[in-house]
Amino acid sequence: MGGAGTDGSFETLRVEERADRVVVTLYRPTARNAISGQMISELHAVCDLLERDPKLLLLTGHGGVFAGGADIAELLRRGRDEALQGINSRLFERVRRLPMPTVAAVDGWALGGGAELSYACDIRIAGPDAVFGNPEPGLGILAAAGASWRLPELVGESVAKQVLLAGRNLDAAAALATGLVMEVVPADELLDRAHAVLDRMARSSATALRLTKLVVDAPGAHPVADDLAQAVLFEGQDKRDRMTRFLEKRGLEKRGPEERGPEERAPEQRGLAMEPEKRDLAMEGEQA
Numbered sequence: 300m301g302g303a304g305t306d307g308s309f310e311t312l313r314v315e316e317r318a319d320r321v322v323v324t325l326y327r328p329t330a331r332n333a334i335s336g337q338m339i340s341e342l343h344a345v346c347d348l349l350e351r352d353p354k355l356l357l358l359t360g361h362g363g364v365f366a367g368g369a370d371i372a373e374l375l376r377r378g379r380d381e382a383l384q385g386i387n388s389r390l391f392e393r394v395r396r397l398p399m400p401t402v403a404a405v406d407g408w409a410l411g412g413g414a415e416l417s418y419a420c421d422i423r424i425a426g427p428d429a430v431f432g433n434p435e436p437g438l439g440i441l442a443a444a445g446a447s448w449r450l451p452e453l454v455g456e457s458v459a460k461q462v463l464l465a466g467r468n469l470d471a472a473a474a475l476a477t478g479l480v481m482e483v484v485p486a487d488e489l490l491d492r493a494h495a496v497l498d499r500m501a502r503s504s505a506t507a508l509r510l511t512k513l514v515v516d517a518p519g520a521h522p523v524a525d526d527l528a529q530a531v532l533f534e535g536q537d538k539r540d541r542m543t544r545f546l547e548k549r550g551l552e553k554r555g556p557e558e559r560g561p562e563e564r565a566p567e568q569r570g571l572a573m574e575p576e577k578r579d580l581a582m583e584g585e586q587a
Contacts, residue, residue, distance in 0.1 A: 311338040311362065313347060314516050319501045320355040325413075330349040331367030332360045339390050348392045353398035353509065355497050358420060364426065365405045366413025370465065387444035391419040395437075396516070398509050400500055404493040405429045410468075415444040419452060421512070423479060424493050425471045426486040431479065432468035437564065440441070454479050480555050504537050 311323040312375055323345055325332040349356060362365055369387060377386075394401065394416065403417040406426030414431045415422055433442040433450070441447060451459040454469075454477040461467040474480040483490045500508060510528040517524050532538050 309341045309344075309533055311335060312341050312345070316348075317354075320357060320497050321349060322357045323359070325358075325366050326359045326360050330370065331364045331408060331412070332362070333367050333370045334387065334416065334527070335370040335375055339386060342390055343393070346397065347430075349397050349399070353505070355399050355491060355500055356394075356397060356401040356420075357404060357490075357493055357497060358394075358416070359493070360406040360407065360413075362407075363426075363486065364407035365409040365429070366416060367408045368411030368413055368434075369531055374438075374440070382443070387415070391415055391445050395419040395449075397510070399501070399505070400508060402493050402496055404488055405431075405480070409494075411442070415442060415446045415449070418445055418449045421483050421498065421533065424489065424496065425473075425474055425480040425483045426473050426489045427483060428486065429471045429474060429480070430460070431474055432466070432470050433463050434466055436464070437466065438470050453477075504532070504535075504541065506535060506537060518569055544586070554569065 313326045315322040400542050401420040403423045404421035406429050409417050410432045433446045435442045458477050471483045475483050514528050
């Protein structure tokens with residue numbers, strides 16, 4: 300993959316591919332996982348993978364830190380031309396537009412570019428030590444990789460201005476209160492909880508998830524977008540299979556044991572309707 304090593308390895312990421320998801324850990328332990336140009340390149344490689352083979356994405360940081368910001372030494376060397384390239388903003392927007400839902404598991408610092416990367420994910424879950432902030436004006440720049448317009452959409456204009464203008468950091472409790480994160484869980488449960496959220500998504504229709512995300516993210520979405528997406532799903536076999544299973548299960552639950560056919564009853568209920576000798580033989584067969 301482009302941006303990775305020639306053998307497919309990564310230097311600034313740890314990437315685990317599973318059947319239904321990709322788990323990406325930001326990995327620059329000596330720099331608080333600061334987002335460097337190389338990390339940007341490697342994250343583009345991950346996006347290449349997820350665009351070719353859409354899967355859920357779990358994004359987290361190594362060592363109790365999500366990402367302490369962008370690499371300041373690299374930012375110092377960048378000028379007007381690099382700013383116009385949108386090096387960070389183009390990647391974060393690409394993450395935002397990935398076909399399947401994305402979850403950021405955030406503990407420790409998520410500052411500057413690290414915060415903006417988490418804002419680009421669909422859902423954020425926080426550990427108790429999570430801190431979100433955008434201190435860019437203190438460095439003579441602005442949060443130009445999405446925070447200036449994405450954060451107001453997530454937490455409202457007032458709180459966003461407190462962060463972007465007044466330098467307020469949002470700790471885990473404040474992030475939860477403002478709706479920036481879905482929930483706050485103990486640090487040692489953070490990844491398990493994030494995977495549980497992804498497990499729940501994975502049980503849904505992948506096509507329905509993709510189209511729902513497209514409609515939610517579409518600028519100026521209106522009923523026509525809903526209707527078109529629903530039209531595609533209504534014609535799918537997945538929808539018919541899922542609804543048929545739902546109705547069959549509900550119908551079975553509504554009927555009492557005496558109304559169910561022998562094949563629908565639990566083993567012990569089936570046995571009660573048999574003659575004693577046949578019941579004993581049937582139960583022995585099931586136990587075998």
